[in-house]
Amino acid sequence: MSRRYLLWFAQEYLDFRLAEMQSILSMLKIEIKYVEKSYNKPYWIVELPSESCIKKIASRSVLIKSCIELWSSANTEERLHENLKSAMKNDSGKWIVESVTGESNDNHICHSSLLTVCSDPSKSFKIEVETFCKHFSMKEKVEKIELFSYLPLEGPVKLNNPDMKFSYIEFYGVDPNNVPKQPEQLFFGRWIVDGQRDLIQALSLKKRNFIGNTSMDAQLSILMANQAQVTMGDIVLDPFVGSGSLLVAAAHFGGYVWGSDIDFMMLHARTRPTRVGQKVRQKEESIKANMKQYGIESHYLDVLVSDFSLPLWRNDLKFDAIITDPPYGVREPTEKIGIEKENYTLAEDYLPNHVPSKVEYGLSHIYSDLLNFAATHLHIGRRLVCWYPLVRSEFEASQLPSHPCLRLLASSEQVLSRLVSRRLLTFEKISDAVPDVPLDPNAAHHNFRRAKKAEEIAINNIRRAQKVSNLK
Template identity: 55%
Template sequence: MTSQKWRKYLLWFANEHVEFRLPEIKSIASLFNINIRWIEKPNQHPYWVVELPSEKAARQIASRSVGLRSCMELWAQGKTEEELHKNVRSYPMELMKPYFKPELSFKIHVETFCNRQSQAEKVSKIESFSYLPLEGSVKLKNPDVCLQLLEYYGLDSNHIPEKPYKLFFGRWIADGQRDVITMLSLKTRKFIGNTSMDPQLSLYMANQALVQPGDLVLDPFVGTGSLLVAASHFGGYVLGSDIDFLMLHGKTRPTRIQPKKERDKDESICSNMLQYGKGSQYLDVIVADASLPLWRPSFKLDCIITDPPYGIREATERIGTTKNYQISNHHLEGHIPSKVEYGLHQIYQDLFQFAAQHLKMGGRLVCWIPVVRRDYSEDRLPMHPCFQLVANCEQVLTKFTSRRLLTLEKLHEPQEKYTGSDVNSLMGDFRAKFFQYGEEQRKKRKLRKMLATQAYRQREEKEANCRAQLEDRDSSSSER
């Protein structure tokens, strides 16, 4: 049934994390060595029309993408129903006929974007394709052939047009991996923390890092291990490190609201991996300071995915002290080192230098950076001479701040130490500006509340004065 000739396919996306679509699809195409021909330049619409060399390529993309809802072989498209049916009739019958055989069951599925339709309306649309020479039996569950009608009503749910802007018809090939987001949901995960990464974003990161079976993946700021779960889902062998001893040992306060103030004894990153059946791919996590050398120079990784702390909900710390003292041998064994602030500029300088040293050639570093939106410009992004920037996506956090997911690919080995001067200019004072902005917003809210209270009191006084004047007038009239 498949042909090696290039054919048109429709990629149908979920309407969220729009900026992440293109980097994810390009990464998956790179992973499977798929050449994609873009019929239309990718845009904000939830559909892309592309040409692919084979049906196998379409299935490979769908087998990894978490932003993709479904993929179909595109037979026709149009701006009206009449135009769509005209184009369906003109589509080469020799390309459709292999799927209309008597022994093949089928169904026609109707899906709309930004609109709802009754079952009767859907049945009417299905019956409009009665001219197709479908000879098999109808089977609504798991048919041999699924034909799809997709109707696009735009992005504005407050102003839905009567007729769709675009209609597409073709043969369904495969669904994306949206069900994995639900499977890895934080709501049902055993061990989570205040900053556990959303499953969808974690899977985006794993895809952009090109994680594949057998890869060695590290998260040097592992936290509760959400990124390890995502990497292991795609076959990676995972390990992590973090300076927070209590977090790695499940001794922090529970994140979920519950009567008890302590976590269960089996809450850990390892228990999460076992929960999803990935225990064999879990190597270990260790308590370590990211600013201090830990691994042998010959130690190599396939990719690094991480989300360093920003100093907002999680502290940025490294081992150090402002005091000058020496620990006696008697107390050395049970000594817990003191910590000092670990500035954002230093965190990323050390991270980039570590990645340059320990990533294999062609390996990827995928990490988040926090930015003040009004200060951002692409030429101020942190860079390293050993890497090239592959992707740069924004997730808006507030009107004032956002974080950007950077994907960098190693091109050559380091020749000299990285100074990290670019990092200082963009992120060095992020924490101070974040709290400064928060304080400014609190003052504005307080001022608005005060002005609203004053206006309310003035209205009350005015109404009271009016009532008093009316009462005086009434009493004067009665005396007369």
């Protein structure tokens, strides 16, 4: 018999919700049935085979706030109480209004067997009142709790660490400027488990030893590790590792992590400090020290200074996940080693301390290199997760980077400004037949220039747009 749960989400990154859930479900091999699922409301109602399933999901999801075993839901307060009362008499062992999908309905009535847990006199309990988009005083909340006095709750009330926690939620819509007098939807049920919101604080950049200018924030890093389905013992690579923030989340979920970056100064933490007011980098700042800080040092393999445009790894090396945030050329330069002079040589004497010059590494080149790399170095069925910046008005799904060996599973948008956004792309490797790309030095040269010109114009537009938005 499947159970019905209310999943309560944090009201942010709406575009990532379904993608995260699908990744977690397929990673844990859990079947789900969506009873009610909307894009912009902070809750879903789902059916799952067992309570252990919901606990497993919550142990990964960073977007879920809490999971509640749903007992009753309605559009009005009176109706909610009526529903709960009829649930107490519902001995059929089934949900009333079994097969509803899509639009919200006011008739979720559970069967009485769920309610029997609360009549155990040895179990302490508390009822929590939550309201979405409206604030109530403690006194008003207590009044709301008193209305549930008909429930056969036999145990003592205990506010700290009770055996059972019940949740009563009033939902007043998602528009804070237009809050209705009466709640749109109300829910009551037994609290089961919280999601991983606390992890955002635990891995917060604010308290992290070593960060860079473009370190990924904890929540997005965790989202990426979930999209990449990183689990215990996986081998994970970030080829544009920077300050290693993606590796922290991946290692937290049990991945063993490698990183590489072209920026020697960054990997050796000799770049200018990122924090306001900090004059010099601390001596012990490094990606490895970050891992130590979080107690996941045993999952740190190595970081290397290398140029991603060149082959470095053994051909037959396969990773379980590649997660990365390539430089977009706005806040971090896009670079690879190279020189625009012909027949360039370097005198032997300079060799030991030579810092090679870098040329621009065009965005389209970065992504085609990255997709090619993933097609070669991922296990079949495993994932590449990367950010992709774009101009919002020009977005077309068909224009996203693609590769015959990779299938695009998700593309979730994070809006950065009015004009630009970046999308988190999730690819799954579906084939090992990496096509042979012929190496013809003259091919497509003309087109490269044109593409580059277009790129330059776009970059200028973005910079201008950013200046404007900064001024505001």
